[in-house]
Amino acid sequence: MGIKTVERYGDTLAEKLYIPAIAKGLAVTFGHFAKNIANPTSIPTKQYPLEQPQDITDRYRGRHRLTKRSDDSVACVACFMCATACPADCIFIEATERTDGVDEKMPAKFNIDLLECIYCGYCVEACPCDAIRMDTGIFSVIGKKREDFIITKEELLATPGAFGKENSLAH
């Protein structure tokens, strides 16, 4: 390897005078200003509540949902794997016996505290039944008090997936 000589700037008279360099910089910024004032609609800024993001893919970790089996019953078997994997301790499951003969166990309550949740997706990876997913594409959850952010089993089941694959793939 040879020695790379880095060219040094700032020694010529024009550079020491500063004025030509400042004029060049002013020309650059004025170019941007003129271009944008002539056509403000071309500025890439998204005006959010009116312009929604269009670049959310199926790998985006949005708000959770619980999937269903092909017979529209809950796919979750209340194994507590997600609650165990959760680093934020935000999943609260109460299990109960399942009497319809489809499976042995199901959740009576399945609450997620979205204020505690860090959206890491470990619950989705831990789930053996593909029962919990984060493919709703919801990135903004709104509530007026803390209790509004604890979402229940019914709400989680009611939200459809935003990218197809409606039902659990495990059953």
Added chain:
Amino acid sequence: MFSVEGTIIAVVVTTLLSLGSVPVLVWMERRVAAFIQDRLGPNRSHIYGFRIGGLVQSLADMLKLLVKEEFYPSHIKFKFYYLLAPAIVFGASYLTFAVIPYSNTLLSENGHSVVQLLPIELGILWFVALAGLSVYGIILAGWSSHNKYGILGSLRATAQVISYEVAMGLAIVSMLLTYGTIYLNGMVEYQSGLLFGFLPSWGIFMQPLAAIIFIITAFAETNRAPFDVAEGESEIVAGFHTEYSAMKFALFFMGEYVAMAASSALIVTMFFGGYNLPWVEGQLLLDNPKTVFASIGIILAPLVIGLIIWMKKSNRIKGINEPQRQKETKILTIILASFLIAAEFSIIMLLGVEQSAQSISYVATAVQIGTFVVKVFMMNFVFIWVRWTLPRFRYDQIQSLGWNILLPLAIANVIITAIAVVLL
């Protein structure tokens, strides 16, 4: 005979240019900065759907600062000085406007009067005195707030003020040698002619070096980038106004913009022909009132129509239907169009009537004030434009710039000017 009409007009213009322009300048600063950085800037706050390009945001900011809690840190020992400092900064910046002439002598029903806030001939000396005083407010603020960042900020302001004020004074001296007067109205009248037969004889063409030195030092004077070390928000929190909040902070904030407007007004007066239209002398306006009316009408129409077309094109989001903004555009278009029609109609009416000397004088004054305001806003734009282009100078770089570069250049310029004045 002396009359007060000119002073009354000057009071109105001064208030509009200093206090009235603060919200506009804040808005301009934020939108220009945004456009320079390919962003949009504030454009969402509105009153019944009227956002006027985001200008309403300035009103919201003002309201917020007004209703904020008046908080006094408990460790402050001299509350009087602590409260005095923002008042000095703001008052000194505001009073700087007192000697700026806005037009030629006004001839009204009661006699002649100068269109100037204070009818005094101190001129540039008044500016130098008060501009120097406003730095004392900054120094006092940093010292009295008993805060290390504040002290550092005022220390920087002190070092800065002694390094640029000498060069600024010498640049002014060379302008005084050129114009032969300290009275700003005299300077503007000197600049109304032509240089070499084709250039307007503005200060910047006669004394380019003094103009550059004065503009650089004026940036330092107003504590704006690239010389805003006293505030230095990336290094010393907020510098001299770290401990200030609510309206006390707002006075510093407004003081900065008023000082910027005042510096712009002085730069325009000294180097850009003041209230003179380029290539048009004041007497020419008085002699040809009909031409003046006609040209106002001709210039006004494309400006307003262009603004309407631009608004229709820009006041929307691409691909999204927004009824609120469409309604705003529609109402503003109606207002602007009816204004244009009314203005053109009254100009045509006035063209047919023979005018008295007094009313011609009023029209000439209005044209000159308009010229001056446009020039001041262009200079304000330069202030903003430079702020969003150049990075901040380091504390020692400012001193070496002031002492090693600007001071020798200014002295050389004074000597050359003096020789030229004696020989010519």
